[in-house]
Amino acid sequence: DFPILGSDSVQPVPRFRQELFRMMAVAADTLQRLGARVTSVDMGSQQLPDGQSLPIPPVILAELGNDPTKGTVCFYGHLDVQPADQGDGWLTDPYVLTEVDGKLYGRGATDNKGPVLAWINAVSAFRALEQDLPVNIKFIIEGMEEAGSVALEELVEKEKNRFFSGVDYIVISDNLWISQRKPAITYGTRGNSYFTVEVKCRDQDFHSGTFGGILHEPMADLVALLGSLVDSSGHILVPGIYDEVALLTEEEINTYKAIHLDLEEYRNSSRVEKFLFDTKEEILMHLWRYPSLSIHGIEGAFDEPGAKTVIPGQVIGKFSIRLVPHMNVSVVEKQVTRHLEDVFSKRNSSNKMVVSMTLGLHPWIANINDTQYLAAKRAIRTVFGTEPDMIRDGSTIPIAKMFQEIVHKSLVLIPLGAVDDGEHSQNEKINRWNYIEGTKLFAAFFLEMAQLH
Amino acid sequence: DFPILGSDSVQPVPRFRQELFRMMAVAADTLQRLGARVTSVDMGSQQLPDGQSLPIPPVILAELGNDPTKGTVCFYGHLDVQPADQGDGWLTDPYVLTEVDGKLYGRGATDNKGPVLAWINAVSAFRALEQDLPVNIKFIIEGMEEAGSVALEELVEKEKNRFFSGVDYIVISDNLWISQRKPAITYGTRGNSYFTVEVKCRDQDFHSGTFGGILHEPMADLVALLGSLVDSSGHILVPGIYDEVALLTEEEINTYKAIHLDLEEYRNSSRVEKFLFDTKEEILMHLWRYPSLSIHGIEGAFDEPGAKTVIPGQVIGKFSIRLVPHMNVSVVEKQVTRHLEDVFSKRNSSNKMVVSMTLGLHPWIANINDTQYLAAKRAIRTVFGTEPDMIRDGSTIPIAKMFQEIVHKSLVLIPLGAVDDGEHSQNEKINRWNYIEGTKLFAAFFLEMAQLH
Numbered sequence: 001d002f003p004i005l006g007s008d009s010v011q012p013v014p015r016f017r018q019e020l021f022r023m024m025a026v027a028a029d030t031l032q033r034l035g036a037r038v039t040s041v042d043m044g045s046q047q048l049p050d051g052q053s054l055p056i057p058p059v060i061l062a063e064l065g066n067d068p069t070k071g072t073v074c075f076y077g078h079l080d081v082q083p084a085d086q087g088d089g090w091l092t093d094p095y096v097l098t099e100v101d102g103k104l105y106g107r108g109a110t111d112n113k114g115p116v117l118a119w120i121n122a123v124s125a126f127r128a129l130e131q132d133l134p135v136n137i138k139f140i141i142e143g144m145e146e147a148g149s150v151a152l153e154e155l156v157e158k159e160k161n162r163f164f165s166g167v168d169y170i171v172i173s174d175n176l177w178i179s180q181r182k183p184a185i186t187y188g189t190r191g192n193s194y195f196t197v198e199v200k201c202r203d204q205d206f207h208s209g210t211f212g213g214i215l216h217e218p219m220a221d222l223v224a225l226l227g228s229l230v231d232s233s234g235h236i237l238v239p240g241i242y243d244e245v246a247l248l249t250e251e252e253i254n255t256y257k258a259i260h261l262d263l264e265e266y267r268n269s270s271r272v273e274k275f276l277f278d279t280k281e282e283i284l285m286h287l288w289r290y291p292s293l294s295i296h297g298i299e300g301a302f303d304e305p306g307a308k309t310v311i312p313g314q315v316i317g318k319f320s321i322r323l324v325p326h327m328n329v330s331v332v333e334k335q336v337t338r339h340l341e342d343v344f345s346k347r348n349s350s351n352k353m354v355v356s357m358t359l360g361l362h363p364w365i366a367n368i369n370d371t372q373y374l375a376a377k378r379a380i381r382t383v384f385g386t387e388p389d390m391i392r393d394g395s396t397i398p399i400a401k402m403f404q405e406i407v408h409k410s411l412v413l414i415p416l417g418a419v420d421d422g423e424h425s426q427n428e429k430i431n432r433w434n435y436i437e438g439t440k441l442f443a444a445f446f447l448e449m450a451q452l453h
Numbered sequence: 454d455f456p457i458l459g460s461d462s463v464q465p466v467p468r469f470r471q472e473l474f475r476m477m478a479v480a481a482d483t484l485q486r487l488g489a490r491v492t493s494v495d496m497g498s499q500q501l502p503d504g505q506s507l508p509i510p511p512v513i514l515a516e517l518g519n520d521p522t523k524g525t526v527c528f529y530g531h532l533d534v535q536p537a538d539q540g541d542g543w544l545t546d547p548y549v550l551t552e553v554d555g556k557l558y559g560r561g562a563t564d565n566k567g568p569v570l571a572w573i574n575a576v577s578a579f580r581a582l583e584q585d586l587p588v589n590i591k592f593i594i595e596g597m598e599e600a601g602s603v604a605l606e607e608l609v610e611k612e613k614n615r616f617f618s619g620v621d622y623i624v625i626s627d628n629l630w631i632s633q634r635k636p637a638i639t640y641g642t643r644g645n646s647y648f649t650v651e652v653k654c655r656d657q658d659f660h661s662g663t664f665g666g667i668l669h670e671p672m673a674d675l676v677a678l679l680g681s682l683v684d685s686s687g688h689i690l691v692p693g694i695y696d697e698v699a700l701l702t703e704e705e706i707n708t709y710k711a712i713h714l715d716l717e718e719y720r721n722s723s724r725v726e727k728f729l730f731d732t733k734e735e736i737l738m739h740l741w742r743y744p745s746l747s748i749h750g751i752e753g754a755f756d757e758p759g760a761k762t763v764i765p766g767q768v769i770g771k772f773s774i775r776l777v778p779h780m781n782v783s784v785v786e787k788q789v790t791r792h793l794e795d796v797f798s799k800r801n802s803s804n805k806m807v808v809s810m811t812l813g814l815h816p817w818i819a820n821i822n823d824t825q826y827l828a829a830k831r832a833i834r835t836v837f838g839t840e841p842d843m844i845r846d847g848s849t850i851p852i853a854k855m856f857q858e859i860v861h862k863s864l865v866l867i868p869l870g871a872v873d874d875g876e877h878s879q880n881e882k883i884n885r886w887n888y889i890e891g892t893k894l895f896a897a898f899f900l901e902m903a904q905l906h
Contacts, residue, residue: 192662201725204724207848208745208749209848210740211740211847212747212847213729213740213744214687214728214730214736214739216687219679219748219750220683220685221685223676223748224680224685226672226676226680227676230673232677232801234669234670271655271657272655272668274669274803275668276667286667287663287664291666294661294672294764295670295673295676295754296661296761296763297751297756297761297763298750299756299758301749301750301751301756302750303750303754304752305752307771307812308749308750309645309647309747309749309773309848310749311747311749312749312750318761320661322661322665346685349685358760359760393662394662394665394666395661395662395762
């Protein structure tokens with residue numbers, strides 16, 4: 001029943017690479033037996049930090065149907081999984097799919113093999129009923145997502161005007177609902193700008209007895225710089241940073257009100273004593289539609305247990321800002337750099353400061369009135385008898401951004417798994433109910449897309 | 454000529470422990486041949502972190518002369534050395550004493566075997582001339598100084614009313630001049646209070662995409678706490694911290710003025726572009742007679758190269774304050790704790806903060822008009838024809854503090870080595886001139902002590 005689930009096609013542990021190749025072959029074979037035209041694209045090999053060279057599993061490009069009068073929907077999924085070790089607290093063998101009380105436990109069950117299978121099952125259902133597919137279907141399935149989708153971007157770029165030229169909509173099902181029972185549709189993700197700020201006196205450390213008292217200490221400068229970024233209520237202090245944040249509309253507020261979120265349960269499961277905000281709406285907005293700034297750490301200072309009387313000679317602070325519509329990565333880079341230069345110059349320090357943005361990912365947002373959103377909503381009403389939660393993701397989903405920016409096609413994220421599925425964690429599972437209703441949802445989605453396209 | 458120098462009696466490498474025992478035996482034998490009554494005190498054994506148990510080399514307690522009409526001077530020295538590896542940039546074999554251009558190169562040459570030998574030589578000179586020693590002489594010589602003087606404190610405590618009861622003065626020669634040619638006497642060291650401040654939300658980290666924007670982030674709290682400690686001119690911001698700092702007298706200012714320090718050369722050899730202060734007097738005062746605060750680092754945050762989008766759940770900041778007369782360790786502990794609690798409470802954070810002082814060492818200062826200082830000054834005039842630099846040490850010298858606090862005897866530090874001797878570093882040396890004039894200095898010191906006692 002689950003030819004793909006329950007396999008140890010793990011990322012990024014090299015010794016599992018062979019299993020990953022087998023998994024991609026199983027998937028290619030399954031799609032071929034459904035009648036798809038399948039190409040397994042050779043992705044070359046990958047150099048690991050230790051010098052080892054590993055072959056990258058092929059990416060599967062598959063097509064079912066080529067009717068120009070129908071819309072074409074492309075599904076993205078991945079078959080690699082996070083590492084799992086039974087000793088870490090798994091109650092079942094992570095690589096043997098095990099059903100307990102209606103829950104299907106196994107690494108990859110919800111991330112992302114379950115949803116990939118549900119999509120395949122939906123296609124199979126039309127085949128079994130000997131019905132024409134309501135839409136043309138394409139698949140892009142990879143085996144390197146948990147390792148950062150190595151080399152995928154180059155492939156998508158290359159296939160932009162070939163495989164992707166006929167695609168009208170892209171569907172990804174690689175995240176979760178925010179509830180245990182209520183389905184959701186995801187229409188936006190935050191971006192991210194990651195900064196380093198280096199302060200250097202010299203490349204060697206000092207002894208605090210011998211030099212303490214006469215130096216502009218780099219740590220004092222850095223702590224002042226990092227302390228100038230955000231206040232105790234989470235408000236970012238970089239001038240101008242909120243200028244381009246989208247205005248809040250009544251319609252948008254209503255989407256937050258409609259979402260079911262048990263704050264008490266959320267707080268308990270997060271093991272957080274108190275959040276910055278007390279209402280559901282504020283919490284959701286500050287995770288999804290307002291920027292946030294987090295300080296990650298410091299490289300080059302004393303970071304071990306115990307006491308060391310060192311004055312670090314050169315330190316690098318790291319922080320990032322989660323970006324929201326309509327913030328612009330390069331504007332944020334300028335604002336942050338200018339702000340830090342300003343704070344630093346006021347200190348009259350003789351140290352050198354260098355600010356760098358090492359990563360800049362744009363936020364993504366879709367129009368929830370686009371065809372694929374209306375179709376997904378209708379399908380959810382049909383299968384689940386309820387309106388979906390219209391949600392966003394506070395993180396960046398790089399795959400979504402990549403499709404958005406390279407192939408410029410309409411995109412929708414339709415998660416199938418429940419909030420407690422434990423992706424990337426011990427005892428990952430997908431509920432039998434989510435898996436089966438999810439299969440029905442995808443089939444209903446094909447029918448709705450055919451009507452609305 | 455150098456029976457003790459040029460031996461690999463290294464600390465803390467276990468495989469050299471045997472050599473250290475041999476070295477202590479050579480020293481005991483040498484003192485015995487001078488006519489001293491020598492006790493080699495068994496120090497038991499030491500448990501290493503890896504579980505290995507190593508015997509601790511004996512401590513030598515030796516006595517020469519017991520005339521109640523004379524003063525009794527006790528010399529402390531150590532025969533263990535820092536590790537040295539020829540591959541690290543040594544131009545000669547670090548374990549074979551090698552003279553090049555009047556410089557005697559070898560590990561331990563200046564720290565501390567050269568000065569120990571100079572003291573022994575001074576005693577030998579009186580013996581060779583068949584003259585009575587002008588003072589009673591005692592020795593305490595250990596082999597664990599570079600490893601933290603393991604078990605020495607217990608011994609000194611035990612011998613407080615026995616070996617140390619007849620002692621009038623203690624002399625240590627385990628630091629350096631601050632010049633290449635001008636002798637110095639050290640009359641004070643700073644103390645140190647080492648603090649940790651822990652901020653905890655939960656014991657697991659968070660993902661900045663999933664939680665960024667709704668948390669009181671521990672790093673934001675910690676950066677604000679650390680940023681509240683010291684301003685950009687090095688001034689400590691903890692209320693009351695300067696209250697007990699000794700008032701500056703005209704006499705004290707004159708001691709700084711009298712010291713020769715080439716600021717340009719000091720800056721260059723330190724590889725520091727600019728110090729906080731521009732004059733010799735300010736630099737010396739801020740290293741020796743004013744407190745300083747250094748931030749050492751953060752434990753629990755992201756400290757590696759690269760980018761990680763983590764919100765650390767629990768972080769520990771580390772900083773220390775170098776203490777000066779007449780600051781009090783427990784008063785400083787209260788002031789710092791109260792200040793941080795104050796800053797933290799204003800943030801209304803839901804995190805937990807814990808402040809701990811993990812180390813508290815009192816500052817030490819002597820009266821430079823005490824007998825042993827006057828005697829040392831006169832001896833320096835006689836041998837070197839100059840006034841000494843009256844200096845302090847910005848670091849803590851734990852041995853000095855220990856003698857001060859346990860046996861309550863007058864203490865003086867008479868360094869023999871030049872500022873460029875490279876203790877703890879590659880190509881450690883003592884100049885032949887320093888070694889020979891140092892021997893004369895100690896002999897002259899005996900004579901002056903006899904006169905002044």
